[in-house]
Amino acid sequence: MRFKFILMIFMSVSFLQKTRAQLYVKDILYDKIPVSYTGKAIDAYEYKDNAGLHIYLVTKTKEERPAQKVIITGVCYTQTNGTFIKDWSITDFAFNILLYNVNTKIVDIDNDGVYETVFVYQLDPDAAPGADWKVILHHKNQKYVVRAHVAGFGMDNGTLALDKLFDTLPLSIKKYAIDYWNDIADRNELGLSFKN
Amino acid sequence: MRFKLAVLIFMVLFSLHRVSAQMYVKDIYHDKIPVDYTGKLRDAYEFIDAAGLHLYIVSKTEGEKPINRISIFGTGYTRVNGIFVKDWSITDFSGLDVLLKYNYTKVVDIDKDGVYETIFVYQLDPNNGLGCTWKLMLHYKNKKYVLRVHVPSDDDDNYNVQMDKTFDALPKSVRKYVIDYWNDIAEEQDLKGRYILK
Numbered sequence: 001m002r003f004k005f006i007l008m009i010f011m012s013v014s015f016l017q018k019t020r021a022q023l024y025v026k027d028i029l030y031d032k033i034p035v036s037y038t039g040k041a042i043d044a045y046e047y048k049d050n051a052g053l054h055i056y057l058v059t060k061t062k063e064e065r066p067a068q069k070v071i072i073t074g075v076c077y078t079q080t081n082g083t084f085i086k087d088w089s090i091t092d093f094a095f096n097i098l099l100y101n102v103n104t105k106i107v108d109i110d111n112d113g114v115y116e117t118v119f120v121y122q123l124d125p126d127a128a129p130g131a132d133w134k135v136i137l138h139h140k141n142q143k144y145v146v147r148a149h150v151a152g153f154g155m156d157n158g159t160l161a162l163d164k165l166f167d168t169l170p171l172s173i174k175k176y177a178i179d180y181w182n183d184i185a186d187r188n189e190l191g192l193s194f195k196n
Numbered sequence: 197m198r199f200k201l202a203v204l205i206f207m208v209l210f211s212l213h214r215v216s217a218q219m220y221v222k223d224i225y226h227d228k229i230p231v232d233y234t235g236k237l238r239d240a241y242e243f244i245d246a247a248g249l250h251l252y253i254v255s256k257t258e259g260e261k262p263i264n265r266i267s268i269f270g271t272g273y274t275r276v277n278g279i280f281v282k283d284w285s286i287t288d289f290s291g292l293d294v295l296l297k298y299n300y301t302k303v304v305d306i307d308k309d310g311v312y313e314t315i316f317v318y319q320l321d322p323n324n325g326l327g328c329t330w331k332l333m334l335h336y337k338n339k340k341y342v343l344r345v346h347v348p349s350d351d352d353d354n355y356n357v358q359m360d361k362t363f364d365a366l367p368k369s370v371r372k373y374v375i376d377y378w379n380d381i382a383e384e385q386d387l388k389g390r391y392i393l394k
Contacts, residue, residue: 096386102223102299125385187225187238187298 024048025106025115033057035077035084042072043101043119050113053079054087056106058099058119070097072121074136087141092134094123103184109176114140116173120184128152135184137177139169146181150190158192219245221303221312229253231280234269238296239316243303246310249275250283252303254296254316268294268318272335283338288331292321300381306373311337313370317381332381334374336366343378347387357393 025047033044039061047054055077063069071093077084098121105118116139123132130152137144144166149159160181166174182193221243229240235257243250251273258266267289273280288294300317307313313336320329327349334341341363346356363371375393 098384100299102301189293189295 022048023050023108023113023115028055029101035075037073037075039071039073042099043104045104045106045117047106047115049108049115051078054115055079055084056117058101060097060099068095069093070095072097072099074119076117076138076141088138088143090136090143092121092123094132095127096124098122098125100184103180105180107176109139109173110170116176118177118180120180130158133184133190135177135181137173137180139173144169144173144177146177148181148185148190148192150192158190160192160194162194219243219305219310219312224251225298231271231273233271235267238268239298239301241301241303241314243312245305245312247274250312251280252301252314252316254298256294256296263291265289265291266294268296270316270333272314272338284335284340286333286340288318288320290320295319295322297381302377304373306370307367315374315377330381330387332374332378334370336370341366341374343374345378345382345387359393 025045027044028046029041029044031044033041033055034046035055035057037057037059039059041057042060043056043058045056047056056074057076058072058074061071061073063071071091073089073091075089076087078087079085100120100122103118103120106115107118108114109116116137118135118137120133120135123134125131130150133146133148133150135146137146142165145163147159147161147163151158162174162177166177178194185191185193221241224240224242225237227240229237229251231251231253233253233255235255237253238256239252239254241252243252252271253273254268254270256266256268258264260267267287269285269287271285272283274283275281295318297317297319300315302315303312304315305312313334315332315334317330317332320331322328328347330345330347332343332345334343339362342360343363344356344358346354348355363374379393381387
């Protein structure tokens with residue numbers, strides 16, 4: 001009797017753990033990525049939320065001709081009837097682009113059971129006039145961008161701007177984007193952050 | 197009987213799953229850091245491996261007197277009897293700047309011996325127009341191995357890569373990992389006069 005009782009508790013605990021695990025985020029950069037892509041995968045997550053099973057993927061392609069160019073593409077998919085359908089995609093290019101993938105966040109900021117995605121990249125990191133940074137946030141498949149221009153050595157001041165669209169977002173998400181940028185600015189010592 | 201056996205197998209498998217999850221690496225940069233550090237925090241990880249619970253911390257100070265010196269401090273700790281004891285520490289400085297490239301930090305068990313290696317990368321004198329120096333610090337069993345790279349401001353200047361001689365004493369897999377990792381960084385950063393290590 002006691003054995004069965006212990007067993008029941010054990011099974012309930014593991015069942016509860018499973019239930020909680022229904023929403024999940026999993027880094028799949030070193031696994032098989034279930035969608036086709038060109039170039040090199042530099043950031044990849046699989047995640048599940050109330051809107052279904054999703055794939056977030058960023059790839060990088062280098063072109064040497066006619067001029068050196070690095071292209072990054074960010075794509076998000078949702079699984080529908082067994083196939084992954086594209087929800088959104090973004091493309092950017094420059095002489096060089098660095099994705100700071102340790103800063104990538106797949107997170108439910110507004111607690112609605114659907115994950116937001118946030119990633120950040122730097123364009124032309126070593127360019128003498130300075131570098132541009134972009135934070136790309138997706139909320140319900142709509143893009144919101146934070147743009148920063150960090151001035152080069154001995155150049156003018158930098159600039160920092162939020163898309164106007166940010167004002168249409170829940171305040172918690174706008175605040176998250178501001179804090180996210182301020183953390184990037186701090187860790188990379190850019191001296192360019194939003195004031196409170 | 198068969199039922200009990202099935203349950204037992206299930207429970208054993210479940211515990212095994214737990215055991216394999218005991219090794220972990222956790223970014224604690226935004227958490228409370230359980231040790232004191234000098235200056236401003238720049239990077240922090242907690243990790244558990246076969247040698248115990250460890251911390252890796254990097255911090256930085258600016259504007260030291262009498263000269264305006266910028267210093268970086270890296271430290272590794274292991275918890276012994278509830279106290280974090282220092283395993284290794286490094287210090288470096290510059291009169292211009294030292295920038296930790298935190299996105300290149302790795303806590304990884306390269307040679308699969310159940311003990312994590314740490315790698316961190318920083319740039320001395322970045323963006324000053326005269327070239328800069330990159331350093332990659334590997335700690336393997338609490339011993340330091342350094343890769344130093346001088347990147348020139350233009351292609352005429354010399355591109356210089358120095359690997360500590362002690363690298364030769366490392367397991368081949370670890371040495372290869374460091375070389376490949378540096379080459380990836382040089383490629384990704386599009387470093388001028390890029391030099392491919394063999």
